[in-house]
Amino acid sequence: MSDRSESSVASGEDGNGRIEQIAAAALRLFARYGYKRTSMDDIAREAGVARATLYLHFKGKDDVFRAMLAGLGGQVETRCREALATPGPFAHRLAALMEAHHGTAFSAFSAGEHLGELKAVMTAIAGDELAAFEALFVRFASELFEDAAARGEIAIARSGLSLNSLIATLTRAAAGAKYGEQPSCEHYLIRLREVAAVFAAAVAPAASAPS
Structure with a gap:
């Protein structure tokens, strides 16, 4: 990976909008066909731009992939903020957050059977963007x-874990909910809600815990 960003510097709202347009098109293609089978020409056609325009903003497919992941991260961040503002009990807000982050990412890439390849590509060429997304x-x-x-809604100490360990375990549980036969988006969201319910119960205050 280059020490500097490979993206050409885009000026004005038109440049930023065009980058978002290309990144969104690339996301659809990577999800549908995988990384290797998607070419720059494919991306240009899907985005409705000339090949020269694509190369004005990106030097190559790796660069497009990183922009795609960063763009998805921006969407997820917005949804996570909305989830935290969701009214209701802690378990409901936790489920909303997991759906906003893990559920959005899963639905973005679950159109095809390329999750394994795309995760490998993320690790190989988009480590910084992947780390930012997970963070x-x-x-x-x-x-x-x-x-x-x-607010007294939960008691983290009741889980027997530190907050960092609790969240790390929660993250692994969200990943584990995809194991086995690949679930549909609907079933994955159901699994995330079940995970959220278990973790909410683990930190329920003593007075709220079932006898």
Whole structure:
């Protein structure tokens, strides 16, 4: 990976809008056909731009892939903020957050059977973007747990884990919910809600815990 960004510097709203347009088109193609089978020409056609325009903003497919992942991260961040503002009990807000982060990512890539390949590509060429994406959940989950604890809704210590360990375990559980035969988006969201219910029960205050 180059030490500097491979994206050409785009000026004005038109440039930013065009990059978002290309990144969204690339996401659809990568999900449908995988990384290897998607060419720059395919991306240009899907985005409705000339090949020269594509190369004005990106030097190659790796660069497009990184922009695609960063763009998805921006969408997920917005949805996570909305999830934290969701009214209702802690378990409901936790489920909303997991759906906003893990559910959005899963639905974006679940159109085809290329999750394994795309995750390998993320690790190989988009490590910084992948780390930033994963850090989003840690940041918002920490905010959710800490706020709920301050309000007396939950007691983190009842889980027997530190907050960092609790969120790391929650992240692994969300990943584990995809194992086995690939679930549909609807079934994956159901699994995320079940995971959220289990973790909410683990931190329920003593007075709220079932006898």
